[in-house]
Amino acid sequence: GAVVSQHPSRVICKSGTSVKxxxxxxxxxxxxxxxxxxxxxxxxMLMATSNEGSKATYEQGVEKDKFLINHASLTLSTLTxxxxxxxxxxFYICSARAGLYPQETQYFGxxxxxxxx
Amino acid sequence: ILNVEQSPQSLHVQEGDSTNFTCSxxxxxxxxxxxxxxxxxxxxxxxxxxxxxxxxxxxxxxSATLNTKEGYSYLYIKGSQPEDSATYLCAFxxxxxxxxxxxGRGTQLTVWP
Numbered sequence: 001g002a003v004v005s006q007h008p009s010r011v012i013c014k015s016g017t018s019v020k021x022x023x024x025x026x027x028x029x030x031x032x033x034x035x036x037x038x039x040x041x042x043x044x045m046l047m048a049t050s051n052e053g054s055k056a057t058y059e060q061g062v063e064k065d066k067f068l069i070n071h072a073s074l075t076l077s078t079l080t081x082x083x084x085x086x087x088x089x090x091f092y093i094c095s096a097r098a099g100l101y102p103q104e105t106q107y108f109g110x111x112x113x114x115x116x117x
Numbered sequence: 118i119l120n121v122e123q124s125p126q127s128l129h130v131q132e133g134d135s136t137n138f139t140c141s142x143x144x145x146x147x148x149x150x151x152x153x154x155x156x157x158x159x160x161x162x163x164x165x166x167x168x169x170x171x172x173x174x175x176x177x178x179x180s181a182t183l184n185t186k187e188g189y190s191y192l193y194i195k196g197s198q199p200e201d202s203a204t205y206l207c208a209f210x211x212x213x214x215x216x217x218x219x220x221g222r223g224t225q226l227t228v229w230p
Contacts, residue, residue, distance in 0.1 A: 004160060032216055044220040057215060097216060108161040
């Protein structure tokens with residue numbers, strides 16, 4: 001159980017275009033979903049946290065107008081990178097948790113590698 | 118910025134060897150420590166959530182210990198197998214209602230047959 005899917009797994013786009021990444025919890029309802037970014041040889045860095053039906057909470061330094069997060073249902077969250085630039089090229093990975101307790105396990109998707117040309 | 122350090126960065130061992138690596142985290146505001154196993158091109162897999170000082174958890178040949186007073190956790194793998202090759206991540210949990218985790222960079226383990 002506790003499977004999270006993420007699509008696409010890889011995407012290449014031109015500078016200035018927008019890219020949408022989907023994160024789905026397949027066998028549980030996710031009260032909270034998280035979006036992380038990982039640059040080469042760095043740790044996973046949280047970008048934002050989203051709860052179903054409410055606005056996402058962004059980490060300091062993450063532009064909310066550039067990284068649009070929509071958590072429309074208990075099984076789906078999307079991250080849209082708007083007007084992507086080469087510096088947005090990175091590995092983006094989502095996670096989801098079912099409950100509300102802080103120590104609950106987050107279940108991860110397999111990630112999306114974004115390359116902006 | 119909250120610092121979570123993992124060492125070593127990478128490790129190469131022979132099949133059958135036992136190995137261990139370290140996760141260091143702040144000893145204040147501790148709520149939980151999460152361990153994940155991440156194979157290439159797959160989703161990180163949750164191994165353990167540890168909350169109590171002195172905790173020891175086990176899953177097959179993998180076990181972990183926790184010292185919250187000094188801020189470290191060890192992950193042990195007994196009799197390593199090639200299928201244990203992966204990156205092992207730890208994440209510090211301060212218990213925020215938002216569920217924010219602070220990850221280390223991971224230890225990349227390669228087990229040679």
